[in-house]
Amino acid sequence: MQARHLLFCLLAGAALVACNREPAATDASTPAPAPAPAADAQAEAHTFSDDINAGDFAELVKTLASDEFEGRGPGTPGGEKSVEYIKAQFERIGLQPGNHGAWFQDVPMTETTADESTALRFDVGGKAETLEFGDDMVIGTRSGEKEVKVQDSPLVFVGYGVDAPEQGWNDYAGVDVKGKTVVILVNDPGFHANDASLFEGKRMTYYGRWVYKFEEAARKGAKAALIIHDTAGASYGWDVVRGSWSGAQYDLRAADDPAPRLPAQGWITGEAAKALFADAGLDLDEMYKAANKRGFKAVPMKATVSFDLKSTISEKSSRNVIGVLPGTERPDEAVVYMAHWDHLGKHDGEEGDNIYNGAVDNATGVAGIIEVAQKFARTTPAPKRSLVFVAVTLEESGLLGSQYYVAHPAFPLDKTVGVINIDAMGVYGKSRDLVVVGKGNSELEDLLKAQTDRQGRTLEEESTPESGFYFRSDHFNFAKAGVPALYTESGEDLVEGGRAAGEAAAKDYNANRYHKPGDEYSDSWKLDGVVEDLQALYGVGRVLVDGDQWPNWYEGNAFRAARDKMMAGNNDQSHVGGKQETQAAGD
Ligand SMILES: [Zn+2]
Numbered sequence: 001m002q003a004r005h006l007l008f009c010l011l012a013g014a015a016l017v018a019c020n021r022e023p024a025a026t027d028a029s030t031p032a033p034a035p036a037p038a039a040d041a042q043a044e045a046h047t048f049s050d051d052i053n054a055g056d057f058a059e060l061v062k063t064l065a066s067d068e069f070e071g072r073g074p075g076t077p078g079g080e081k082s083v084e085y086i087k088a089q090f091e092r093i094g095l096q097p098g099n100h101g102a103w104f105q106d107v108p109m110t111e112t113t114a115d116e117s118t119a120l121r122f123d124v125g126g127k128a129e130t131l132e133f134g135d136d137m138v139i140g141t142r143s144g145e146k147e148v149k150v151q152d153s154p155l156v157f158v159g160y161g162v163d164a165p166e167q168g169w170n171d172y173a174g175v176d177v178k179g180k181t182v183v184i185l186v187n188d189p190g191f192h193a194n195d196a197s198l199f200e201g202k203r204m205t206y207y208g209r210w211v212y213k214f215e216e217a218a219r220k221g222a223k224a225a226l227i228i229h230d231t232a233g234a235s236y237g238w239d240v241v242r243g244s245w246s247g248a249q250y251d252l253r254a255a256d257d258p259a260p261r262l263p264a265q266g267w268i269t270g271e272a273a274k275a276l277f278a279d280a281g282l283d284l285d286e287m288y289k290a291a292n293k294r295g296f297k298a299v300p301m302k303a304t305v306s307f308d309l310k311s312t313i314s315e316k317s318s319r320n321v322i323g324v325l326p327g328t329e330r331p332d333e334a335v336v337y338m339a340h341w342d343h344l345g346k347h348d349g350e351e352g353d354n355i356y357n358g359a360v361d362n363a364t365g366v367a368g369i370i371e372v373a374q375k376f377a378r379t380t381p382a383p384k385r386s387l388v389f390v391a392v393t394l395e396e397s398g399l400l401g402s403q404y405y406v407a408h409p410a411f412p413l414d415k416t417v418g419v420i421n422i423d424a425m426g427v428y429g430k431s432r433d434l435v436v437v438g439k440g441n442s443e444l445e446d447l448l449k450a451q452t453d454r455q456g457r458t459l460e461e462e463s464t465p466e467s468g469f470y471f472r473s474d475h476f477n478f479a480k481a482g483v484p485a486l487y488t489e490s491g492e493d494l495v496e497g498g499r500a501a502g503e504a505a506a507k508d509y510n511a512n513r514y515h516k517p518g519d520e521y522s523d524s525w526k527l528d529g530v531v532e533d534l535q536a537l538y539g540v541g542r543v544l545v546d547g548d549q550w551p552n553w554y555e556g557n558a559f560r561a562a563r564d565k566m567m568a569g570n571n572d573q574s575h576v577g578g579k580q581e582t583q584a585a586g587d
Contacts, residue, residue: 048092050378052371052534054527060089060367062521064341065359072358073345074318074393082341086321086366086391093374095323098388098410105320107393107404108256113248114140115310123152124279124303131272137226138245139266141311144254148263148309153181153223155301157282159291160185161213161225166556167199171291175298178221181305183273184213185291187233191466193292204468206558211471214265224264224305228273235467241267250397252404253315264309276303318342318393320401322410325376327545329384334411335544336388336419337372338402339365340395340474344515353517360509360519364530365422366391372538376545383545385417395423395474402474406481414566417544418444418551419485420537421475426490428505429526433458433491434536438470441559442484443551444540451539455532462489482562484551486540490533
């Protein structure tokens with residue numbers, strides 16, 4: 001379901017980090033569905049079976065997506081009800097508290113709202129130019145500082161702002177950007193040059209994501225970074241950038257995030273950049289061409305920027321729920337199943353049904369990991385490695401719950417074998433395929449393929465690999481840290497009705513349910529496809545917890561160096577297929 005869910009995000013211009021980040025659209029013309037029946041009575045009446053089961057799955061979704069849970073908004077009574085319910089399910093199954101003896105993990109966060117009267121004032125060869133917030137640029141800080149003042153910071157054009165040792169590519173080579181403001185192109189050279197020999201051609205790599213570019217600029221000591229927007233490269237228009245960067249922005253507190261942060265970061269429009277470059281004696285089109293070539297050298301611009309960025313800051317918190325099933329032989333090694341529990345809550349003041357129940361997004365994912373947990377707990381022999389089940393919060397606010405978990409993991413990351421993330425499952429019946437988002441990343445896919453082969457299904461790539469959806473859900477935080485992470489979507493080729501039926505179901509979901517009050521549980525859902533998907537994901541974890549494999553990222557993948565580095569001390573670990581891991585970090 002996620003491909004359609006994600007494709008919709010792309011078309012509708014939803015979010016940048018999580019596709020779900022933007023405020024939900026409301027559709028007054030959609031008739032309000034009947035309210036879900038009271039959850040408590042049903043929960044008491046239901047008897048759970050030992051195996052992955054459509055009836056159990058439906059019961060869990062029905063409860064989590066009921067009006068009583070008020071759309072599971074973090075920091076609301078419905079949100080509290082949600083984490084308590086998930087904890088109760090973990091207890092019922094027989095999991096143990098997973099966060100060093102506790103069921104919950106507090107996730108403190110900072111809410112930052114930039115003052116939109118902020119302007120960027122450039123001095124370009126003695127000529128003054130001003131870019132206004134909204135129409136020309138957006139800017140913000142993740143530093144937690146109420147005021148960031150930048151005075152006459154020199155501009156440096158750093159191409160794509162990429163330092164990728166495994167690609168033999170460094171846009172920062174030979175240039176010192178400390179205290180300066182870097183100007184960066186979005187996406188990566190392979191995309192704009194349309195050259196399959198550069199990076200991964202049209203398919204977006206991690207280096208193409210704006211998140212990466214700001215982090216790299218921070219590592220290099222820049223004062224500020226400005227990304228030049230282009231619609232093709234970003235895969236969305238300026239309206240999306242503008243919408244996503246206006247209003248409240250959510251982050252972990254700077255103190256809880258080990259990665260360095262820039263004092264200020266933002267985007268400027270392509271038109272503004274073109275004029276700015278021209279005044280500095282540079283042709284932006286030529287700069288694109290130069291940046292696409294191997295050996296590109298950063299260009300100091302005859303320009304400086306000054307601004308005074310004021311922000312309103314407040315601190316809040318929400319909770320992850322963590323359960324563990326300890327392994328019998330190697331309890332210190334863990335496989336993680338993850339799903340975000342949060343959704344958009346209840347929107348007071350909206351006419352009609354104002355509860356964003358989030359049944360598909362993502363009560364299905366939470367129900368999925370509970371079903372998988374139950375199967376592991378009830379199946380003999382007991383797993384040799386530990387299993388961790390994490391229901392993360394604040395996905396809709398920018399993947400914060402998973403980011404916090406990775407910074408404060410229940411099991412060390414070099415003891416974490418791999419991660420399987422579920423975000424929105426397809427409820428339209430069995431499909432002939434299963435989709436891997438970001439296919440071609442890690443050896444976890446080989447394990448999954450063995451499962452889908454057995455089911456007589458195919459493993460497919462998502463429909464728009466150039467959009468970089470692999471980098472837009474919770475598992476991405478694990479990937480960035482180096483832990484192999486698998487993210488699947490239900491297939492689109494339905495057994496009943498084929499691709500036409502799959503596409504029609506997707507269209508209906510996107511038009512009437514996605515991020516709307518209409519995302520509710522329905523008795524008409526066909527859940528045999530969900531069961532099959534969960535069995536495949538269970539199968540991957542089963543192989544991992546019964547064996548001693550350490551799947552890695554495929555050779556040449558951007559995340560592999562981080563994994564190799566963290567695993568360098570352990571020489572008893574083998575890849576899928578039993579090949580001994582003997583390489584040291586950095587090779
Ligand atoms: Zn979601």
